[in-house]
Amino acid sequence: MPKSKVVRREKPRERFSYDPTKVLSKLEEYGRRILEDIKSGKNPYFDIPMRGLNNVYFDEKRRVIRMGDKLSRRYFLNVAHARKFMQTLLIMAYVKRLVSEGKHASLREAYYANKHTIPGTKENTFEDQRESDPIIEDLERMLGVLREEMHLTADRRGYIYGDIVIRDGEDEFNTSKLGMGGWAVPGTVEHLQFPEINVDYALVVETAAMADRLIEEKFPKKEKALIIATQGQASRGVRRLIHRLHYEEGLPIIVFTDGDPYGWYIYSTIKQGSINLAYLSDKLATPEARFVGMTMDDIERYGLKNVTEKLKGIPPNKKGGPTGDYKRILEEMEYPWFQNKEWQRQLKMAVKMGVRIEQQALANKSLEFVAKRYLPEKINSGDLLP
């Protein structure tokens, strides 16, 4: 029986755009401006878009969290700024060397590479990685360039499995031919190219256990899906990969998480971006992503009541509440991107029922249930949440 595909690959909307010379020229431009300031007797400074909740907003049109235009100016000749001013330049020079030499460094390596005692003092250029990481974030926002584009990588987390071919430097491989473990997503995905894609959509799975289950059940092959395991909150590499696959390759994105506040939050981050990385939403968020489960309706529909778990914390109608999970859910109900009937209904239901449901709960039916029935049924009928 030919499947009636609701979900299929669309036309690409973005082109692969990574260009190292762009990063280098931006760095040089900033350096030159500082030098000109000091030569003409002006107090040199950096304008850095402010981080934090005060400087983010939800862009209704593009449906992503975006950064506002509030700037903080970092002067050299200011006792409170001087050290950070110096650190900023140090990292900039380091990035310039990394990018021009085509090498990558982890955040920790970047910290150690730039840490040393300032001559004639007992002070170090960086005392702690907690000092260098924010400087790197500042640079991302200031230059409008991803950390990954500056060849600075975070620890890798998450993997993919499916019939796509990836070109990574000199290597080319099909991610469904690397064994059951798939291919681990690196910190930086900027340089990856996708010469061949034989899947209809990408299924983003919260837990590695569920991803493993689906691979074992040969779900990717049967459903022509690419499995992307986030292993909890999606790393930047994974989010960037999702974004690229969607916009550059036209793959629909379907997210499969636990039916609890944390799972919904993971979905929200993939879809709208996060407050912390609001300045990167254009590169990391995928507003067209949709949600397959777990939903509160699933409990009823699939008779999973006996495998739900109680929400933690005090419900809003009880004294001292809401706390814990209840509080998180009520917060999420306030998110602009959850302001639609379906989501409000789901979240209200969760509070009312006072339960959460894990992806693995589906194993209560049978090990094959999720791969053979739950997912194909919901995805192919388009029974997805926005």
Add this chain to the structure above:
Amino acid sequence: MAEASQLFKEFKIQSVSEFFRRNAAMLGYTGKIRSLTTVVHEAVTNSLDACEEAGIAPYIRVEIEELGREHYKVIVEDNGPGIPEKYITHVFGKMLAGTKAHRNIQSRGQQGIGISGAVMFAQITSGKATRVITSTGGDKTIEAWVKIDVDKNEGKIVKKEKHPNPKGWRGTRIELEVKNVRYIRSKQGVYWYLKLTAIANPHAHIELIEPDGKLIVFPRSSEEVPKPPVEMKPHPRGVLTDDVYRMAKKTRRNTVKRFLVGEFSRISDKKIDELIEYIAALRLIKTEGDKNVQEQLYERLMKGEVKAVLRSFRGYTKVVKQVAKIMEKPPEKLTWHEAEEIVEAFKYMKFLAPPTHGLRPIGEENIEKGLRGILKPEFVTAVTRPPKVYSGGIPFQVEVGLAYGGEIPAGFELLRYANRVPLLFDAGSCVTTLAARSIDWKRYKVDDLDRAPVVLMINVISVHVPYTGTGKQSIANVEEIQNEIRLAIMDAARKLQTYLSGKHRKLYQVKRKKTFEKYVPEIARALSILTGEEEDAVKTYFLTFIEGHFKAKESELGEVSENA
């Protein structure tokens, strides 16, 4: 019952010397440490006063020799004018015979008891005469051993020798042998006393040889010898009936009016007319029967409405004429009652403040020199307040010096002086202590006074310092004096505050500058990588920029402090 003549057999006239022999405590001879300090004090004070009167920069050498247990020889030598032979017994032998007793004058000494008291103390503790070697700079020096005949209150020279004086030495050296005293380097001891004396007398060079042979020098830090104080006529507000009565008997003026105008300050012919009216008014008020009306009249008189008060009585001109006659009498005919009336009227009248030319403050400049020379502080300031009056007519003046940091150890130190004489005892009850403690030092950037390296010196000058007791070591808490001390301290403390905040600001600026400079090499290397510009060139740009910025800041600060 015994006959009166029998009782009075035992009645003897006690000489002044005898009285003080029995009451040595009144002269400061209490305690083993203090007694020694008092002996030194009397000799040094004499030397300083003599040098000042002769216009000589004092050079004083004090030597304490230990002869046995609680037995010392005190030697004080000066380069003063010397003592003419015939005055030696007067100076050292007679109590209450000094040159300054009974004069309205600011003085260091203790009404002429001073050095003779020391001679007496030596005599009653060791039995030895005091050896005096002196020369007025002629061809002879005189060496005399002086004792006091206690019964007759007279000095007597036990032995006298004359020596040639080929080098023309001038000065006085006295040697007293005393027992029952002890030398300790304490805050009540000779060392501390001389140190304080040196601070308040920067024109004096003072040396001390301690019993163990150690020489301590407090060098002169000012070349200016202060002028001796001058006598002042009493101010009408400060006199008692007895003063007026006795002065009237002694005067050579021929009328009461001339006597009052001539021998009191601030009394003019015009004031005499006013005085007549006031006395007349007071006489008339006393005739009023109604107590309430009387009270009101006194009050109006106090407000200066003397003419109106007079007019409210019928035939007042007659009384005025009567009183006017008193003023034309010869002064020796002035009765006690009339003197009483005059003094009572003085209380109601307004007078100019007493003249203060008799007060001799150390002066701001000299206080600073003294503190700087002896204490070696990092900062010093001094304030000499203008003269003021207490009790309506006694002029006084307050000056303070404030020294901070440098070689001064942590911990607040108060140096108290009355007429330049250090006060070593009874600090707790002294008005200077109360005033110093009443200041909110935190307001002046001294956060913890008891741990700050601060020395505060207070000098109260007056022809009559109101001591709390016979020991003359503590100044009474007179409101006017306390206020003046407080104002002086606050004034000095403000200067200290300016200094401290300036210092903090400067330190802060230096620290700031260093903060920026230390990052320059790092920044230069990074910018050189980013732009390709020579690293050293970048470094120079930044250092020049910082230098320029702080230069501008410094001149800004300079202007601010000039304005302040």
